Amino acid sequence: xxxxxxxxxxxxxxxxxxxxxxxxxxxxxxxxxxxxxxxxxxxxxxxxxxxxxxxxxxxxxxxxxxxxxxxxxxxxxxxxxxxxxxxxxxxxxxxxxxxxxxxxxxxxxxxxxxxxxxxxxxxxxxxxxxxxxxxxxxxxxxxxxxxxxxxxxxxxxxxxxxxxxxxxxxxxxxxxxxxxxxxxxxxxxxxxxxxxxxxxxxxxxxxxxxxxxxxxxxxxxxxxxxxxxxxxxxxxxxxxxxxxxxxxxxxxxxxxxxxxxxxxxxxxxxxxxxxxxxxxxxxxxxxxxxxxxxxxxxxxxxxxxxxxxxxxxxxxxxxxxx
Amino acid sequence: xxxxxxxxxxxxxxxxxxxxxxxxxxxxxxxxxxxxxxxxxxxxxxxxxxxxxxxxxxxxxxxxxxxxxxxxxxxxxxxxxxxxxxxxxxxxxxxxxxxxxxxxxxxxxxxxxxxxxxxxxxxxxxxxxxxxxxxxxxxxxxxxxxxxxxxxxxxxxxxxxxxxxxxxxxxxxxxxxxxxxxxxxxxxxxxxxxxxxxxxxxxxxxxxxxxxxxxxxxxxxxxxxxxxxxxxxxxxxxxxxxxxxxxxxxxxxxxxxxxxxxxxxxxxxxxxxxxxxxxxxxxxxxxxxxxxxxxxxxxxxxxxxxxxxxxxxxxxxxxxxx
Numbered sequence: 001x002x003x004x005x006x007x008x009x010x011x012x013x014x015x016x017x018x019x020x021x022x023x024x025x026x027x028x029x030x031x032x033x034x035x036x037x038x039x040x041x042x043x044x045x046x047x048x049x050x051x052x053x054x055x056x057x058x059x060x061x062x063x064x065x066x067x068x069x070x071x072x073x074x075x076x077x078x079x080x081x082x083x084x085x086x087x088x089x090x091x092x093x094x095x096x097x098x099x100x101x102x103x104x105x106x107x108x109x110x111x112x113x114x115x116x117x118x119x120x121x122x123x124x125x126x127x128x129x130x131x132x133x134x135x136x137x138x139x140x141x142x143x144x145x146x147x148x149x150x151x152x153x154x155x156x157x158x159x160x161x162x163x164x165x166x167x168x169x170x171x172x173x174x175x176x177x178x179x180x181x182x183x184x185x186x187x188x189x190x191x192x193x194x195x196x197x198x199x200x201x202x203x204x205x206x207x208x209x210x211x212x213x214x215x216x217x218x219x220x221x222x223x224x225x226x227x228x229x230x231x232x233x234x235x236x237x238x239x240x241x242x243x244x245x246x247x248x249x250x251x252x253x254x255x256x257x258x259x260x261x262x263x264x265x266x267x268x269x270x271x272x273x274x275x276x277x278x279x280x281x282x283x284x285x286x287x288x289x290x291x292x293x294x295x296x297x298x299x300x301x302x303x304x305x306x307x308x309x310x311x312x313x314x315x316x317x318x319x320x321x322x
Numbered sequence: 323x324x325x326x327x328x329x330x331x332x333x334x335x336x337x338x339x340x341x342x343x344x345x346x347x348x349x350x351x352x353x354x355x356x357x358x359x360x361x362x363x364x365x366x367x368x369x370x371x372x373x374x375x376x377x378x379x380x381x382x383x384x385x386x387x388x389x390x391x392x393x394x395x396x397x398x399x400x401x402x403x404x405x406x407x408x409x410x411x412x413x414x415x416x417x418x419x420x421x422x423x424x425x426x427x428x429x430x431x432x433x434x435x436x437x438x439x440x441x442x443x444x445x446x447x448x449x450x451x452x453x454x455x456x457x458x459x460x461x462x463x464x465x466x467x468x469x470x471x472x473x474x475x476x477x478x479x480x481x482x483x484x485x486x487x488x489x490x491x492x493x494x495x496x497x498x499x500x501x502x503x504x505x506x507x508x509x510x511x512x513x514x515x516x517x518x519x520x521x522x523x524x525x526x527x528x529x530x531x532x533x534x535x536x537x538x539x540x541x542x543x544x545x546x547x548x549x550x551x552x553x554x555x556x557x558x559x560x561x562x563x564x565x566x567x568x569x570x571x572x573x574x575x576x577x578x579x580x581x582x583x584x585x586x587x588x589x590x591x592x593x594x595x596x597x598x599x600x601x602x603x604x605x606x607x608x609x610x611x612x613x614x615x616x617x618x619x620x621x622x623x624x625x626x627x628x629x630x631x632x633x634x635x636x637x638x639x640x641x642x643x644x
Contacts, residue, residue: 009424010447013424013425013445031407031444033406035358035359035406035462036359036362036363036406036462037359037362039357039358040358040359041358041363041460043407044409044444045446045458047450049413049448049450050451051451052449084358085355085365087365087367089368089411089456099331099334103334103335122353122365122366122367123367124366124367124368124369125331125332126371126375129452129454130450130452132450132451132456134456136367136409136458138355138365140357
């Protein structure tokens with residue numbers, strides 16, 4: 001049996017099911033649905049499974065709750081949307097300490113909810129085989145148009161909202177400390193280790209950055225959840241274009257490989273008309289945001305996927321499906 | 323460590339977390355949120371975990387997908403809402419046949435989606451420890467008011483939209499056949515066995531029934547997901563009232579115990595002003611629905627919880643949390 005990777009499986013589900021499943025829902029970061037009253041809502045669902053997306057020996061239950069909510073909120077950021085609310089389903093393995101685990105996860109969910117301004121409006125609690133947190137988020141673009149993956153056109157400037165690889169480097173640092181049996185409380189951590197660990201445990205969705213890019217007329221956006229390279233390939237696939245990158249901003253303490261293939265940084269990739277670039281950067285500055293970093297340009301040839309003249313692989317995280 | 327049941331745990335989460343978590347979201351079948359454009363949306367999230375909520379030796383993957391979507395849609399029915407759309411997160415254990423399992427579940431999701439008129443607008447696919455399907459549903463009451471659990475008042479007539487216990491009886495029949503090693507294809511099933519098995523494997527949300535009850539002015543509603551007795555106790559708890567039942571409609575082939583304590587029938591319990599009863603029944607008939615069955619009345623004394631003069635326990639399904 002040939003194993004399919006996630007993107008291929010989604011394509012197969014779309015083809016096999018047709019009616020009853022909206023084709024766009026499984027493709028973009030989030031779907032846009034018409035709602036009563038004539039408005040529209042940006043909606044997305046996202047899962048965090050212990051042992052698959054997160055390692056419970058390196059994260060507290062509250063970190064897991066935080067990462068689950070922020071990961072979903074990041075899908076709103078990638079559409080240029082503002083949060084309206086979230087629903088959280090928590091499946092906890094039945095065992096001693098299950099109550100504390102449940103409360104710990106929900107504490108992290110509540111912290112991320114306050115930080116992102118995304119209220120938790122509903123939830124479901126259930127026994128499960130492994131700790132699983134599924135979050136649905138709803139957002140709004142205030143009557144504007146949500147920014148999809150598919151809008152990039154040849155000549156667009158490609159930006160990233162910040163340096164990448166911090167989360168992957170944090171995971172590496174935490175794994176190293178754990179394997180060496182170092183102080184679990186992290187009291188002997190260096191400042192850089194601490195900030196990389198925080199990048200892994202407490203990432204933040206770029207909501208303000210996404211909204212500014214949308215208002216500046218961004219053609220296409222995606223959040224870096226699985227790796228800068230893989231997520232940029234996805235944006236290019238959806239848009240039917242290629243790209244040529246000349247530089248990759250690497251987070252302090254991270255490697256170039258981590259910046260390209262490490263997920264969960266939640267920085268945004270933005271494709272925008274080159275004539276809008278000055279306006280875009282000015283809007284970022286006025287909003288008090290870090291200036292976005294141009295990493296390359298969009299090319300017409302969909303097969304052209306380059307970094308510094310070399311072909312760039314689909315580096316990043318996908319699970320195989322058999 | 324004392325083990326808490328689900329309802330107590332939800333209460334503890336609400337108390338512990340406060341800010342950032344909307345208190346109603348974890349209490350009612352669904353939450354009502356204001357959306358862009360001035361309208362409101364009824365939203366709910368629900369989980370189905372293999373081995374906890376569903377037995378994969380008795381159900382096909384498509385049955386699991388169907389049950390997951392219908393169970394969530396039933397929360398909309400219980401508020402008197404019409405579906406707007408659903409989001410589906412699927413966690414599948416990584417193993418050989420995972421691709422077929424994924425497609426099978428999504429096929430059942432698509433069938434239930436067509437049957438209920440609830441389009442799947444988005445999804446997420448992930449590896450997981452055990453098969454887990456989490457469904458978020460969104461619905462509308464067309465500018466009306468969603469019917470909550472908390473509105474029952476003394477003197478209200480209590481109705482149920484149909485006979486109960488069919489799903490629990492179906493589970494019993496399927497378990498019996500499985501234990502006796504009987505034909506898995508069900509070719510030797512009697513007609514009654516077949517219809518009870520279908521009640522378990524392919525339950526249907528009472529969307530039309532919920533909408534008619536809302537338009538007829540129902541004070542309070544809940545769907546029977548965990549047992550007629552337990553869910554009626556929840557409605558009474560939320561409303562601060564008691565009840566006196568005089569009859570329980572039992573599905574053909576089911577026992578009284580299955581009708582009281584068996585979940586997943588998805589019939590609705592409706593509390594309504596006695597002066598509206600004729601109007602309510604007439605509306606059901608005009609809509610081509612089965613006539614609802616009166617089972618008792620709401621009492622002012624919150625401690626009064628009777629069936630035929632005897633105290634009625636909280637029969638039904640809750641998982642314990644340690």
